[in-house]
Amino acid sequence: MAISQKLSEKPRILIVGGGYVGLTVAQKLQKKVKAEGGVVTLVDPLPYMTYQPFLPEVVGGHIEARHAVISHRKHLRDTEVITGKVTDVDHSARTASVELEDGESIEIPYQDVILAAGATTRTFPIEGLAEQGIGLKTIEEALTLRNQILDRIEAASTMTDEKAKARALAFTVVGGGFAGIECIAEMEDIIRAAVAANPRLSQSDVRIVLVEAMGRIMPEVSEDQAVGVVEHLRGRGIEVLLNTSLGSAVDGELQLINMADKSEADRFESDTLVWTAGVAANAVARRSSFPIDERGRITASATLQIVDEEGRSIEGAWTAGDVAAVPDLTGAGPGGFCVPNAQHALRQSKQLVKNLLAARFGEGKISEYKHDSLGAVAGLGLFKGVGNPMGVKLKGVPAWMAHRGYHGMAIPTVERKVRVASNWINEFIFGRDITPLRDLETPRRQFEEAATPAKKKADA
Ligand SMILES: Cc1cc2nc3c(=O)[nH]c(=O)nc-3n(C[C@H](O)[C@H](O)[C@H](O)COP(=O)(O)OP(=O)(O)OC[C@H]3O[C@@H](n4cnc5c(N)ncnc54)[C@H](O)[C@@H]3O)c2cc1C
Incomplete structure (x- = not known):
């Protein structure tokens, strides 16, 4: 039987993307819609929501990779979950095209659609970046990065070629936003711990570099706090290069460019290159029939309804989170729009659910998000840590505790909160885990070797 014949025939609310917005909205809508005789359908190429604020902690080894993601199937029992990628949304026909895992394509009809496909890493055409770099948007990237760091350190400790050793022990992050700074700080911690545990290496063998094209880091905190973080990172031996950009990364040889006069600022080899220099709205926005702004985001009103070129709400079309240009009615957002972060994604989701219930079932009234x-x-x-929660400037241990306290509570589902807390307790008792996992990309290597007859091996 084709999958399309297995789909529910009830009136459908279709959610495109099961990240922060998608999971929250599905959790809050599923029972009500079921009771009203409809169905909530969630489509995502991944079978889980990724709690992205914990990706740096996964790199640092404080949180198990699996514990930073939340299973759709387990936590959305009253939702029709489809693992697949939405390739197109035709709102005039009220259908979405979905590419399933095995390559089959299906059309899913809907009554209401919620576009919540988030953002993807934004890159520039820099030679060698696609081949050498890695982002920090997915759990797989965070896990691979952690393993790569530990693997390079172990390999370097037996290298006799000084150039190869320096390359293995050079770790570079491009992008001084929140994600990049958290990432390089966690990397520095785990690098130092792994090197300290290896008697063949010393800390002076390591080079850790942060590259930022602007004159400051972390636009989310005040200027003086950002300057304080730069000093703090430099005090830990991290080279923080401001007003500097990545010119090329061919074969792992990084060329850094001075932004002021475009001269070459540095050139060195680095096996590890992390790119965290920005995000862009998911391309599904461009492929849908909905209007987008100049940054590729779906145009929305403060009621979380998708709006046409004249600013009129489109019936049955909703959006929120990183994929959407939602007006920031507080006036604080750059360009008048909400910044792409989890804080807005979560709160917009709650408002969207209320408004959708008002529009569809006449419950309450439609209100604006502020x-x-x-x-x-x-x-x-x-x-x-560093931060300004509720306007109070914090640094050091209090900021770190505020960070863990907030995100430990914010990660969806009680089950995941408990698992994450137990990770932290385990680390507190047993210390940092610096075990790398090997052969994750070639897990059949050993078996293949064992299963290949000796003669065939000799012939080969
Ligand atoms: C390293 C890092 C650290 C961060 N730290 C913080 C922080 O400390 N505080 C904070 O407030 N914010 C933080 N953020 C930002 C925050 O995680 C995002 O703003 C938030 O996740 C946005 O939610 P969303 O639902 O819009 O998108 P996402 O959570 O990204 O979800 C989008 C979903 O859509 C799915 N999808 C993609 N394409 C398709 C398609 N074609 N069809 C169907 N589904 C699709 C994806 O698989 C994904 O599951 C961080 C982000 C990163 C990367």
């Missing part, structure tokens, strides 16, 4: 930022807190490795 949220004053609660500030931001960043973890900078164990017992270190």
Whole structure:
């Protein structure tokens, strides 16, 4: 039987993307819609929601990779979950095209659609970047990065070629936003721990570099706090290069460019290159029949309804989170729009659910989304942090505790909160885990070797 014949025939609310917005909205709508005789359908190429604020902690080894993601199937029992990629949304026909895992394509009809496909890493055409770099948007990237760091350190400790050793022990992050700073701080912590545990290496063998094209880092915190973080990172031996960009990365040889006069600022080899220099709205926005703004985001009103070129709400079309240009009614957002972060994604989701219930079932009334930022807190490795929660400037241990406290509570589902907390307790008792996992990309290597007859091996 084709999958399309297995789909529910009830009136459908279709959610495109099961990330922060998609999971929250599905959780809050599923029972009500079921009771009203409809169905909530969630489509995502991944079978889980990724709690992205914990990706740096996965790199640092504080949280198990699986514990930073939330299973759709387990936590959305009253939702029709489809693992697949939405390739097109035709709102005039009220259908979405979905590419399933095995390559089959299906059309899913709907009554209401919620576009919540988030953002993807934004890159520039820099030679060698696609081949050498890795982003920090997915759990797989965070896990691979952690393993790569530990693997390079172990390999370097037996290298006799000094150039190869320096390359293995050079770790570079491009992008000084929240994600990049949290990432390099966690990397520094785990690098130092792994090197300290290896008697063949010394800390002076390691080079850790942060490259930022602007004159400052972390636009989410005040200027003086950002300057304080730069000093803090430099104090830990991290080279923070401001007003500098990545010119090329061919074969792992990084060329850095001075932004002021476009001259070459540095050139060195680095096996590890992490790219965190920005995000862009998911391309599904461009492929849908809905209007987008100049940054590729779906145009929305403060009621979280998708709007046409004249600013009129389109019936049955909703959006929120990183894929959407939602007006920031507090006036604080750059360009008048909400910044792409989890704080807005979560609160917009709650407002969207209320408005959709009002529009579809006449429950309550449609209201505008308005949220004053609660500030931001960043973890900078164990017992270190910076932030301005509720406008109070914090650094060091209090900021780190605020970071863990907030995100430990914010990760969806009680089950995941408990698992994450138990990770932290385990680390507190047993210390940091610096075990790398090997052969994740070639897990059949050993078996293939064992199963290949000796003669065939000799012939080969
Ligand atoms: C490293 C890192 C650290 C961060 N730290 C913080 C922080 O400390 N505080 C904070 O407020 N914010 C933080 N953020 C930002 C925050 O995670 C995002 O703003 C938030 O996840 C946005 O929610 P969303 O639902 O719009 O998108 P996402 O959570 O990204 O979800 C989008 C979903 O859509 C799915 N999807 C993609 N394409 C398709 C398609 N074609 N069809 C169907 N589904 C699709 C994806 O698989 C994904 O599951 C961080 C982000 C990163 C990367």
